Amino acid sequence: MANHPINILVTFDQNYVRPFQTMLTSLVSNNPSEQFTVWLLHSAIPLDELETLDEFCQNQSVTFKPISVDHNIFENARISKRYPKEIYYRLLAPKLLPESVERILYLDPDTLVINPIRMLWEMDLKDNCFSASSHTGLTNIVGGINRIxxxxxxxxxxxxxxxxxxxxxxxxxxxxxxxQTVSRHETELILPDQDVFNYLYGDYTLSIDETIWNYDTRYYANYLLRSGGKADLNWLMKNTAILHYCGKNKPWSSSRPLLTILQFSINIISKFPQEYCKEYPMYHYLNCHFKSIMTKIKSIISFWIKNSSSPTKSV
Structure with missing residues (x-):
């Protein structure tokens, strides 16, 4: 699989175009030797917007392949404001994508890629259909609740x-x-598509390291504590491949996006454990790592700074 182009899957509407552009810029910038094909599953993005996206991808030397999903597929689906048809796209991706596409990496638009992803792309799934990370927190209490x-x-x-x-x-x-799963369990689903994925396909999924492949930017302190201080910012910038801005508060929602992304990425000033502050004085620590952090993100931060209008709706 070495040197083969990497297929990237995205699903979003017009509200997430700019975050997608930022994610893609980070992906290309930090994987300069790779070739990418981006597959977009959508239903309502106008042609002129698709042409703009295609031009943007071409400027990044990325092949762009949008697929408009047939509405008739959802004739028997539960569709509502809480359950828009878009939530089904990544679940149905194996059926919606051409059979010539054998492997693909789905990336949320609210992610940043800060290191190479070739190792993930070539990962042996050990007869599984998928690989994904679990956000376990300090004690994995939430994981236990979700299992029940x-x-x-x-x-x-x-x-x-x-x-x-x-x-x-x-x-x-x-x-x-x-x-049918959505219809039967509608009242029980909290994160509908994610819950359905876990319910139906969790047994077919290989667990991969969240600190490398799906780093939840809200919980820097948790990762630091779990690692006994090893997973500090220097370790993160060298080892973590994908930052994931989970939750409702997104970097682009702020009127001061540069400050916000630093707060999201570092998450150190207000939540840094007191015992580690003694070992790593705050200002010394920040001064040591600001340069490496800014070097990583300077090529992509401009999207959040220069675009005055902000997306507010996720898919």
């Missing part, structure tokens, strides 16, 4: 980054099963 809630035995996977073996996934993914 969904009646599963595996970790609760975050679906913001998923590597898919599409050949294997096509054998188990069925649209009607997904739609």
């Amino acid at each position: 809630r969904l009646q599963t035995k595996h970790d609760y996977y975050n679906t913001g980054i998923i590597l898919m073996d599409l050949n294997k996934a096509r054998a188990i993914v069925e649209a009607d099963e997904i739609f």
Whole structure:
């Protein structure tokens, strides 16, 4: 698989175009020797916007392949404000993408890629259909609650980054099963598409290291504590490949995006554990690492700074 182009899957509407552009810029900037093909599953992005996206991708030497999803597929699906048809796209990706596409990496638009991803792309899935990370926190209490809630035995996977073996996934993914699961468990689902993925496909998913492949930027202090102080900012910038801005508060939602992304990425000033502050004085620590952090993100931060209008709706 070495040197083969990497397929990237995204699903979003017009509200997430700029975050996607930022994510893609970070991906290309930090993987300069790679070739990428981006597959977009969508239903309502106008042609002129798609042409703009295609031009943007061409300028990054990225192949852009949008696919407009047929509305008739969702004839038997539960569709509402809480359950828009877009939530089904990444679940149905094995059925919606051409059979010529055998492997693909799904990336949420609210991610930044800060190191090479070739190792993830070439990962042996060990007969699994997917690989994903679980955000366990300090004690994994939430994981235990989710196992009880969904009646599963595996970790609760975050679906913001998923590597898919599409050949294997096509054998188990069925649209009607997904739609029926949503209908039967509608009142129990908290994060609908993520819950459904875990309920139906968690047993077919290889667990991968969240600190490398799906770093939740809200919980720097947790990662630092769990690692015994090893996973500091210097370690993060050298080892973490993908930062994930989970939750409702996004960097681009702020009127001061540069400050906000630093707060998200560092997450150190207000939450840094007191015992580590004694070992690593705050100002000394920040001064040591600001340069490396800014070097990583300077090529991508401009999108949040220069665009005055901000997306407010996620897909």
